[in-house]
Amino acid sequence: MADHVDETTQTRYPWRATVRTIIAFVGGLALAAPLLYTAVTNQSPEAATGAGATALLVAGAITRLMANPFVNEWLTRLGLGAEPKQTN
Template sequence: MADHLATTTQAANPGRATIRTAVAVGIPAFLGLLVIVPQIIQVVVDGFGQHLPDGLRLWLAGAAVVITAASATITRVMAIPGVIEWTRTYLPWLAPDQK
């Protein structure tokens, strides 16, 4: 019988994990920051008789990009085998498996 070394899908396919995270975080970040937040701000601002600042949507788009990129980067770092081993040792509740 051949030995089998099980590995997490995050370690086996770190690019996929990164893309999944970018999609999982990016969609709500962009929807929230570009669609929902400006509407909420506009309602508040309308109560004071003013309009949204011109660069607000661009700033919110930049914030969504930063949030998505940071989340994808963190996911990629967490997929590094050395980091997985470190989490198994020091933060077992955060490890992707219980070895």
Template sequence: MTTRAEIRAAATQTAYPWKASLRTLVQVGIPAFVTLVGVVPLIIQIILEEIGEQMPEGLRLWLVGAATLLTAVATALARIMAIPAVNAFLTRWGLGATPKQG
């Protein structure tokens, strides 16, 4: 049986905060860019073609910016949440990298 001390010692988010940030960057960045840069423009173009309009030229650039912003904010939040003091606060609410102590 794993003890609480062993689980706490295994929490890599606080031990390696930049790895947690990079994992979040990949986890959020891939779906954000695929969705906002790949899928959404296609859907918008189909809708606009049905009503006889063209997609605004700056829209794709705006969607790239939105995907970038979404990824950056999520990465920054992951890094902030990996700070030991923030993690300790989150643990009190059951949201930390380690289980809440009894």
């Protein structure tokens, strides 16, 4: 039996995965910024929970969107795709 190790793109290109995660995280925070500001200034636990949930939901949606083949192809042109550009 052959030893077959199937490496993921996250393992082969860790910096690409890191940058894509940062993009999703920053996008989630940016869209939740008004809720976060309200939570911080009013010291409201309910608003803070809502802001955290919103940021997580948006980051998850952005991550899912980046997994779409069309979006991944576009990100590849920018150098952020799951795989590097194919050179012919």
